[in-house]
Amino acid sequence: MNSYAVPPTRREAVVRQLREEIISGELPPGTLIKDAEIAARFGVSITPVREAIAQLSVEGLIDIAPNRTRHVTKVTQKNALELIDVMQVLACAGFEWGMDNLTETHLETMRQRQREFVEGIRSGNMVAATAAGADFSTVVILASGNRELQSMVDLVVARTTRILAQTAESDLWQIWIEGHDGVLAALEGGDTEGALRRYRQIYADYRAKVATLMFGA
Template identity: 30%
Template sequence: MPIPERQGVIPRALLRENAFRTIRDAIVDGTLAPGERLNDAELAQWLGVSRTPVREALARLEEAGLVQTKPGRYTMVTPLDIQAARAAQSVTAAMHELAVRQSVPNLSPEEIETMRAANRRFAEALHTGDVDAAIASDDEFHCVTVTASANSAISSVLEQFTPILRRLERLRFSSLNARDSVALHDRIIDFCAAGDAERAALAARDNWLSLDPLFDVECPDDPPAQ
């Protein structure tokens, strides 16, 4: 059988998406710190790709508010910005409210149990101070209703704005009240299980608006002097 000409070649779109997600995740988890300079050649070497997908990824990250660029001078990880985080919070809360309202009629008992299991893992991670596990289980919890809503626009908006909040959550993890966070999740689950879409949606909104303690921190808004 003739060997396909493109066998083993990774599509450019996939390279671009992988570069975007890897750099984004490194910014969110603090591997690339606020204010850190970014060099596309170094990033390309780190990712094992050419500079083109890296540059395209950085352009998307700039649109998402995670990277700042001064043409001909620097590209850097955006410093933490409380105003931007508050804006992301309001948008994220609204999207999760909508996702829950649309998803409740479609949720199966298995999906409700997936939410309960994720919340148990979330509670344990908060108790032990495991930031990575807490955020992963929180993402899993909310992913159930976002997926069940079958609304691609919600997913697209959350893809852009959630990382801004996650950066702050990782740095201010100790500010979260574990008991309150778990209880808010339980309220969402109970209303979902009861088929009460409106109260479940409002509980989801309240859950994201409860992150206010995260904003009680001084954050530099301007890039370092050149």
């Protein structure tokens, strides 16, 4: 059984572990999800497993067929690009709303998350890299004071992360590394408009790269 930190409830523990395995690619798209096998592997009853699967279905990470069989969601070109578009709209709105509220403490946190992001990629720890990369934007979005928006962003990020988390060598990562560096440089120079333009450009570049690299479009 894989080791994992147990959150307040068994359901949350199973959600966290399954989500991590799906995002990291340990459970590839199309993998059949069986309640009994997961319950035995995690040492829990069937009930929290079923509740966790229902939650991950809402997040779009698990598909539940009419016959009730469950599989890890397959990424198609259409849903991948649509998810990127939605993430761009939500994240850029939060970024724009939060920029003027950033303090030096916020910027230092962003610098630290960027260092963790790069280190995670270099060490091949895709889960850590993904979390740090998402937190980079979360700092700004939460500075807007709109926690409901952050909740929506979190849901979309959970579904799109599998596109990013291919391998440490993927060209997709470099778009975010360079983009974050550019955003930080602009913010540190007091150029909030430039920071927003650079942040938006990350998503445009990422979408184009996903379309060509993963789908040959």
